[in-house]
Amino acid sequence: MRKMIIGIVSLLAVIVAAEPAAAATGGGWVPAPSSPWEVPAGARCDFPVRAEPVVDEVRTRVFERYPDGSTKREAYVGDLVLKVTNVASGASVEVDLSGSAMVKIAQGGTVVSDSVWAVVGPALFGFREGGGNRPRGIYVFDGLYTIAFDAASYKTVTMYHGTERELCAELSR
Template sequence: MRRAVMASVVMVAALLAGAAPAQAAAPTGGHGGWVPAPSAAFEQPAGARCDFAIRSEPIRDEVRQLVLETNADGTPKRVVYAGDLIVKFTNLATGVSAEVDASGTALVDYHTDGSMTWYVVGPVIFGFRDDGSTLPRGMWLIDGVYTLAFSPTFHKTLTMVHGTTTNLCTLVD
């Protein structure tokens, strides 16, 4: 598994290095170039991810996506996401907030059964519910080199090659 993750990381780096000039190129072969992939602000009630209600909102969002491969029906099969993302994470009960850098790069494989696999380098924020993953409930900033596999029911399995995990709930508690 570790070799597969490292191979994916090398592939993402190579794709990003090779794909940069494609930003100015016209779409070809059914694939477009890099396009914005904005993150939406959201709120979660107390107990869903943290013991208190939270809000997550992008402060700077320059994330873009490049569809590398599509399914026969035209839906994305393999997509690269990259770009700056700074998120303000707020405890709605106290108003305490923290700005977090979530500017990781991810290669995401979307599977026809509804599952997906993320191959990530750098920091990305993921929410975890009770009994829904290999991490406890929370909003987690995962940074490093890792994969995150989502089952069709969105159970998440984190495989960390190297890195850290920080529960953002503790930053604003």
Template sequence: MNLIAVILSVLSLLTGPSTTGWTPAPTPPLDRAAGVLCAFPVHAEPIVDHVVTKVLASYPDGSIKRDAFKGPLIVRVTNTSNGRFYDADASGSAIVDHAADGAQTWYVAGPILAGFRAEVGNLPRGLYVIDGLYRLVITADGHLTLTLGHPANVCEHID
């Protein structure tokens, strides 16, 4: 099955009327020093967070093999050196496959917020709102690979 077909399947699963089994998945605040994601220090904190998650499959030991996320999420990203901020819509829906080694494959429809450190992904260093239909692979050692999608670097909005 091609990537677009997988993502469209994700959309149909996540937009259905069922609310059974969904639990809140609060997003914690984030602080990063200058040079980690942006050239300046950043603070990110949800101002709207109604994200829910649901376990879709588990490994025999009970750990999560596949789960889903959906719901409104707006994250205020602030340049803490000058006070400028940007309210990032990260309200995408995703199904996440968890490999036994700790790697994750995200199949996403809509925007999420993702940080790319220098030389640890296929995008330059930055804090990105990624939108569209796409796949994001996070290896066990933290390397990120984005396939498709439309990334926009939030650092550029608050410099």
């Protein structure tokens, strides 16, 4: 486990160290805007949920490609705050999701299938019933962790140090 933590921290240090210099020259960082999204009742929570960016300064950069040109490793950095709303009751919460991630994608995969995210800081992930190693819900993970997606988008979270917060429970109050 110690080796894994050192590897994740080292990988993410590359992102942070490269960002200021790359930003000054353009360095391949491009905006990665988050779109508003909605899920119906029962998909993640017992009620319909809507999320929309309040602050969105996320950027992405491809660090490595496969011979066919598809992305093998890419990073995400920048400020992101989402307003997540229980559509049925109007209850909402703003969540800071300004973490940094390095994503390794298997050839033929995408960022949400056949990939592994190494993350430092907060990020939000939704889980459908039977769709991962967490119960159905919307989670904010914060700390040092990985999230692996298999070909069917089944999510496996491995938390090395940090916290998790389940938003459906908060929004149902």
